[in-house]
Amino acid sequence: MVLNIAERHKLILKKLEENEFVDVSDLSKEFNVSLVTIRKDLKVLEEKNLLFRSHGRAFLKNPYTTDYHVNFKKQLKTDEKVRIAIHAGQILKPHDSIIIASGTSVIEFAKHLKPTAGLTVLTASLNVALILSEKPNIDIIQLGGILRNSSLSVVGSISEKMLSEFTFTKLFLGVDGIDLEFGLTTTSAMEASLNKEMIKAAQKIIVLADSSKFGKKGFGRICGLDDVDQIITDTGIDEKTKNRLFELGIEVTIV
Structure with a gap:
């Protein structure tokens, strides 16, 4: 059965509602049309602001992040960030020496952190340092x-x-984007460079990220997912992403 343009467009959008993204090659095979035809379809839909194209794929939501101010970002996904922060605090052990990077997820972590015996914290975040300065020991x-x-x-x-x-x-570590192929990213190249050095200095890498960060990319690449030991996220993570992270040997904690 040969589909007309309108039918293809309707099916493409339906698939995007059901999945994180669609591949040009997969659509070409399924609809039995050329890659050029599918790319034209996606271009038309993108011009109508119905999807976003990137590297042979189409996404329902823009996969690229923007460098918003921390005071704006802290208003997003607040309940999820609190749950993530509370669980992250339970990972701490006596005499831990930890790095807390920057971002709204780690600020929330600092707020809910209950000091363990002999805890040492190094941080890049001024907000984190101020919050922790009010906690004892x-x-x-x-x-x-x-x-x-x-x-x-x-x-x-x-x-x-x-x-x-x-x-x-x-x-x-807080991030602006987690892409299954590209890895962890942030909106600043200089911050990505600092995060790389943090990863070198730490024995275990724990990413605090609400589910909206998956499928997103920032300007600066921090590392691949093979460098990550654990990701703490919320129930909004989709099954496909969760299973892929498990396959990569990453401990995924959903709160």
């Missing part, structure tokens, strides 16, 4: 460097050099 190391106004955190060579002087048991 935590040794806090604030990274120095260039202040990013949008995240109220530091980046740059000074921060990276400081990190090389320490080793840590855990890194709690």
Whole structure:
């Protein structure tokens, strides 16, 4: 059965509502039309603002993130971030030395963190340092460097050099995007560079990310998913993504 243009477009949008993305090659085979025809279909739908194209795929939602100010981002997915933060706090053990990166998920983590005996925290986030300064029995190391106004955190060579002087048991990392192929990303190249050094300095890499971060990409690539030990997220994660993360050997905690 040969489908006309309108029928193809309707089916493409239906598939996108059911899945995170669709592949050009898969649509070409299913509809028995050329790759060129499918690309034209997707271009027309994109021009109508019904989908987004990227690297041979189409997405219902824009896969690219924007560098919003931390004060705006903290209003998004607040309930999910609180649940993620509370669970992350339960991972801490006595005499842990941890890195808390930057972002609204780790700020929430700092708010709900209950200090364990001998806890040492190094952070790039000014907000995190201020929150933890009001809690007892935590040794806090604030990274120095260039202040990013949008995240109220530091980046740059000074921060990276400081990190090389320490080793840590855990890194709690917030991200702007998690792509199954491209890995972890953030909207800042300098922040991505600092996050790379944090990963080198820590024994266990724990990502705190609400489910809206999956299928998204930021400007700066932090690392591939093979560097990640655990992801703590919410129930909005889709089954396909969850299963793929399990296949990669990542511990996925859903709260």
